[in-house]
Structure formats: structure tokens, C-alpha cells
Amino acid sequence: MDISTHEYINTVYSVIPPVVALILVLFTRRVLLSLGVGILCGAYFYAEGDLWGAFKYLDHITSALFVNVDGGNTFWSDKVSILIFLICLGVMTALMTLSGGTRAFAQWAQRKIKNRRGAKMMSALLGVFIFIDDYFNSLAVGAISRPVTDQFKVSRAKLAYILDSTAAPMCVIMPASSWGAYIITQIADILEKNHIHESSPLGTFVTMIPMNFYAIFALLMVLAVAWFQIDIGPMRRHERLALQGTPVEAQEGKNQEEIEIKESSQGHVADLVMPVVVLVIATIGAMMWTGAQAMAADGRAFTVLGAFENTSVTDSLLYSGIIGVLAALVGPLRQRLPRAELVHAISMGTKSMFGAILILLFAWSISTVIDNLQTGAYLSGLVMEHKVGIALMPLIFFTLSGFMAFATGTSWGTFGLMLPIAGSMAAASAANDPTTASMVLPMLASVLAGSVFGDHCSPISDTTILSSTGARCCHIDHVMTQLPYALSIALISMIGYGVLGFTESTFAGFMTCTVLFIAWIVFLLIFNKRHPELEEA
Numbered sequence: 001m002d003i004s005t006h007e008y009i010n011t012v013y014s015v016i017p018p019v020v021a022l023i024l025v026l027f028t029r030r031v032l033l034s035l036g037v038g039i040l041c042g043a044y045f046y047a048e049g050d051l052w053g054a055f056k057y058l059d060h061i062t063s064a065l066f067v068n069v070d071g072g073n074t075f076w077s078d079k080v081s082i083l084i085f086l087i088c089l090g091v092m093t094a095l096m097t098l099s100g101g102t103r104a105f106a107q108w109a110q111r112k113i114k115n116r117r118g119a120k121m122m123s124a125l126l127g128v129f130i131f132i133d134d135y136f137n138s139l140a141v142g143a144i145s146r147p148v149t150d151q152f153k154v155s156r157a158k159l160a161y162i163l164d165s166t167a168a169p170m171c172v173i174m175p176a177s178s179w180g181a182y183i184i185t186q187i188a189d190i191l192e193k194n195h196i197h198e199s200s201p202l203g204t205f206v207t208m209i210p211m212n213f214y215a216i217f218a219l220l221m222v223l224a225v226a227w228f229q230i231d232i233g234p235m236r237r238h239e240r241l242a243l244q245g246t247p248v249e250a251q252e253g254k255n256q257e258e259i260e261i262k263e264s265s266q267g268h269v270a271d272l273v274m275p276v277v278v279l280v281i282a283t284i285g286a287m288m289w290t291g292a293q294a295m296a297a298d299g300r301a302f303t304v305l306g307a308f309e310n311t312s313v314t315d316s317l318l319y320s321g322i323i324g325v326l327a328a329l330v331g332p333l334r335q336r337l338p339r340a341e342l343v344h345a346i347s348m349g350t351k352s353m354f355g356a357i358l359i360l361l362f363a364w365s366i367s368t369v370i371d372n373l374q375t376g377a378y379l380s381g382l383v384m385e386h387k388v389g390i391a392l393m394p395l396i397f398f399t400l401s402g403f404m405a406f407a408t409g410t411s412w413g414t415f416g417l418m419l420p421i422a423g424s425m426a427a428a429s430a431a432n433d434p435t436t437a438s439m440v441l442p443m444l445a446s447v448l449a450g451s452v453f454g455d456h457c458s459p460i461s462d463t464t465i466l467s468s469t470g471a472r473c474c475h476i477d478h479v480m481t482q483l484p485y486a487l488s489i490a491l492i493s494m495i496g497y498g499v500l501g502f503t504e505s506t507f508a509g510f511m512t513c514t515v516l517f518i519a520w521i522v523f524l525l526i527f528n529k530r531h532p533e534l535e536e537a
Contacts, residue, residue, distance in 0.1 A: 008045040014373035017042035018407040018460075021366060025459045031475055035362035035460060042369030061368045065361060078314035079364060082135065085314075086353045086360075086469075088321030089139045092275055092328040094349025096143070098341060099331030100267015101275075106147035108269050116243075119145075119152040120226035123159060127166025128219065131174045134167040134463045135317065136283055141166075142470020144276055155242035156473035157235060157481040158225075164467035164482060165222045168411060168452050169215040175205055179412075180308070183448065186415060190423035190444070204441065211445030211506050213493040213513045214398075214453045220517065221489050230524050233484035238477065261345050264335055271331035279324035286316035359475060363409055363460045370408050390426075391504075394442045394497040397422050398450035402490065405454025409461040414451040422447045442500050442509075449497075453490045457483060492516045 008014060021038025025031055039058070047053030065079050096102050113119055123145035130137050142163055149159045171179035188201035210216070224230060231239045291307030300306065332342055397418065405414040426440040455461045459479045468478040492513050500509030 008048065008373060010374040010378045012378070013045055014370070014375040014378050015407070017045065017366065017373065018370055018375060018409075021460065022407065022458075025476065025479075031359055031459065032362055035359075035366050039362065039366050039369055042366065042373055046369065046372055061365055061372075065364055065368075078312075081314040081318040083357055083360070085135070085317040085321040086139070086357060086466075087350050088318075088325050089143065090351075090353035091346050091349035092279070092321075092324050093143050094261055094345040094352065095325070095328035095332060095342075096272045096275060097261045097263055098337065098345040099271040099328075099335065100264035101269065101271025101273075101331055102147045102267075103263045104267040104269050105144075105272040106151045109148040109151065113148060113152070116152045116154055117227060117229065119148045119154055120158065120162065121223075123149060123162045124166060124222050124226045127163060127222070128170055130280065131170040134171050134179065135466055136279075137167040137171070138163045138463065138466040138470040140276055140279060140470075142467075142472075144272070146470075146472060147272075153243045153245065155235070155238035156471045157238040157477050158231075158242075160468045160471035160473040160478040161235070161482045161485065162222055162226065163470050164456060164464060164478070165218050165485070167467065168455060168463050169218040172215050172411075172448055172452050173209045173212055175305070175308075180205065182412060183415060183419075184305075186419050187444070190420055204444075208441050208445040208448070210510055211442050211500070212449045212452075213496045213509065214449035214489060217492060217513055217517050218452075218456070218486070218489050221485055224521050225485065228521070228525060230521070232524065233481065234477070235481040235484070238481055261348055262341065264332075264337060266335045267331065274330070275324055275328040278327035279320055282320035282323040283316060286319040287311040287313065290315050353469070355469075359465050360462055363462060363465060366460060367409055367413070371413065375404075375408060390439055391501040392498075393422075393425065393439065394446040394501045395494055397443055398446040398453075398494060398497050401447045401450030402454040402457075405451045405461075406458045407454075409455070409458045409464075411451040411455035411461075411463075414454065415447065418447045418451070419444060439501070439504060442497070442504075442506065446497050449493060453486065453493070457486050488520060489517075492520065 017038045020041050021034050024034035024037055028034055040054075043054040043057050044051075047057055093102075109119070109122070113122060123141065126141045126144060127137060130141055142159065145159060145162075146156075149156075168179070172183070174180050175184065184201045184205050187204050191201060191204065288304070288307045288311070291311035292302050294310035294312070295302055295306050298310075332345070401414050401418050404418065405411050408414065422443040423440070426443045455463055457479070458464060459476065464479060464482075465475060468475040471478070495516060496509040496513035499512040500506060503509070
């Protein structure tokens, strides 16, 4: 296809499919229908109005979700590995429930954790410390925390917010994570192409951490929300009804894909903790192993950072998921539970993930459509066309990256497109005016922050979808209850990037965000009239 003569690729029309899908999601609250309409709209544009061509294109992108073809060899795609990992997590959860591990852990937590604040803080801290990968974070922490938060009548929407706000924000600032490894690789390429040799890729990444205002203050917001019981917007209703014993999901008859399994009375805390610990260790080990294999294939000596940079995240999650299921089988087998109950639990665990899998398939499909229409290239081109002062660039890149990640549902895709653009523009500006050299890293950091913000808010983001899955929360409820928190931190970050740009001082920008954040929390504590029944015990 000759892209240069295509009427819709890399034009304003390329923005229409994601915008249509997002508007429909927000107004109809029907995710699959909305994504389906967006996909059909994009296919129609891609085929330039040819209905038969649009149908063939849809068949092509659907097949590509499951199968890759390389040099005549056919093999399953990375997305299949993610789907299998999801099923493994569902089966693990079911087996831990069957063995009585979930019940035993909830009873133990009730003795150790005294109130709702403790339950939420436990979930938040687990999200902070389990930072290997955002998929893994949302699902694993959700499986551990859900029995405890349910026990203390914390709404599923609040748990989903905690999961989502500790997953990507934590992964994006940690070098030893799948996100960190990917970003460091991107930075290395940018430094090499722009002949910047003052710092190593890892050193550059670490230097950029305090410039990632959104990630840092989103994490602090989670801790403040958990500790001070800050409920704003739709979250208030979810928390109030959960505390009354009639959560929104039950009241409105929403399907949460709950697992209906008879729990054993012989379970121990270890029946839940041991499989999760094994899963964590297996994930780290698999990431190191796949990374080491890739390095060996290229003839390079093994290093820990090199292994993380070259690891196959999807294969690692697949291997660790299978190992996790085997570990979760230990409890039921030790108790000699009936085979029929075991088969039923595995069946229910698999079924519990079907809703999330369908949403992910639709989200991946519209992401492919958006990528083929070059929506991201069109949006980034707007920045290249309009020359703006260097002082405004961190703010502009934060905003544009946020919108792009929100519209496309992918932060990694936004990283891949926007980081090289930001790096090239910053390097070119520094070459023309050496006094602007200090703006290179802030511009790159603002792309990372904006991408996480947009991904955090997007209803078609896989991380958002998996956070609602991990919490067993209605997906759209999670999106709507999370928005007020995310938008407030984004506004604080925008002001911080404005200050950083004009002062060229990371400290000034960070302190501005800190003062605004504290003022915002104080405002919420003083003026947000909380329902008396939500006060902590």
C-alpha cells in the first residue's frame, strides 16, 4: 500500500476511531460494543471506504493476534502467551480458594490487620514492592489483597485503583523491571543516535527518576488515599455501599466473574502465600533466563542488567504462570480433595478470565488499527510542525504523550514513538543553543510521565483492564472512579513541568509539585465532606 497516497493514514481522520471508541465507552459504559465500533470505523478508513477490503483487513488483524509468520515459519504471537498467563492466574486463584488458602489468609489478616486502613495500606505496599511487571503486579497483588479488602468491606473499585496506581507508576521508575529494561534500551538508542556520551543509559534512566513527576506523585496519592480515607467523585458511592454490605456490583447486578468454589476447611496461609512467592521467584528467574539466552545468542557475556534489557517478558510470564499453577496444586493434592472438585476449580478459574480476555482482544485489535492508521505519527507531527519555545517543551510532551497513550491505550507504544522525537528535538535545540542542553532529560522524562498518565486513564489500556480484572471490579467503574485521582495528579505534574521548563531546575519543578500535592491533600481533608460511616475504626 502506498501510504503517501492514502487518504486517511497519518491524517486527522486517523484520530477518529479511537475518539469514537472512547466517547462510546464513557457514554454507553459498554466496553466491547464501543471498541467494536471503533475497530469497524478504523477498518473502514484503512480500506478507504471499501467494505470488502475492510472485512479482509479485520480478518488479517484478528489472525495476527494469535499467529506470527516469519520467513515461512508460523508460531503463536506474544499475545497468546499473555492470554495463557491470564488463564494460569485465574486457575491459580481458583486452586488457592479450593485449598482454603484464601480463607485462611483472610482470617490471619483479620487478626493482624485491624481496620480498613490497614487493608488498603497492605494492598498499596504490596503494589509498591512487587514491581517486576505491570501485568504481574495487577493480577498477583489483586489475588493476595482481595480476600483482605473484602473482609474489611473495601470496595472493589478502590482496590482496582490501588492496583492500577502502583503497577505502571512503580514499574516506570524501577530499572529492574520489564518497563525499566525497555526504557533503558530506548534511551541507549537515543543517546547513540544523538551522540550524547556524557552518561550511560542506566545512569541517564536513574537521573530521570526524580523528573517523572506523575509516577512519583501518583504513588504518593495512593498512600494518602489509603491512609487518610480520601474518597472523591464516584469512589465515594462505591465505598459507602461496600461498607454497608451492598457494593455497586451487587446492587446493579453486574457480572464480576466471581469464582464459586467450595473452600476447604483444612487450608493454611501457606496455601496462598507459597504459590504467590513461587510465582514471583519463577518470574524473576524466567526473565533472567530468557535474557541470558538472548545475550548468549548474540555472543555477549551475561550481566544482570543485560538480562533484563534482553528478556522476553511474555515468555517469562508464560513459564512462571505454569509453574505457579503447579505450586497452587500442592494444597489441594496435599489435602486429597476429590478429583471432581479439582476439575471444577480449574474450570471455574479458566472461565473467570474470559471477560478480561475478550476485552483485551478487542483492545489489542483497535490498537493495531490505530497503529496502522499512524494516529501516533500524526499527533507527534503536530509538535514537529509548530515550533514552540524550549521552555514549554516538557509541558507539551507530557500533555501530548498523555493524550496519545489515552487514545491508543499503550504507554510502550507511546514511548517508542515519542522518546526518539523528544530526544532529537532536545539534541537539535542544544546544538543550536548550548544553554538548552539541560532540557534533554526533562523532555524525555516528561514523555515517560505523560505516557503513564494516559495509559493510567485509558479504558482501552491493557494495564487498566487487568487492574479491574485483578480486583474483580467492573471495568468501566474502575475507569470512572480512578479518573478524579489521576487527573488531579496530572494537573499538578503539568504545573511542575511548566516550572521545570522555565527554570531549567528539576528541584524547582519537584518542589512545586510537592507543595501543590500537600495543598491538594490538605484541601481534600478539610473540605471534602466525608460520610460519617466511612470513618476509620
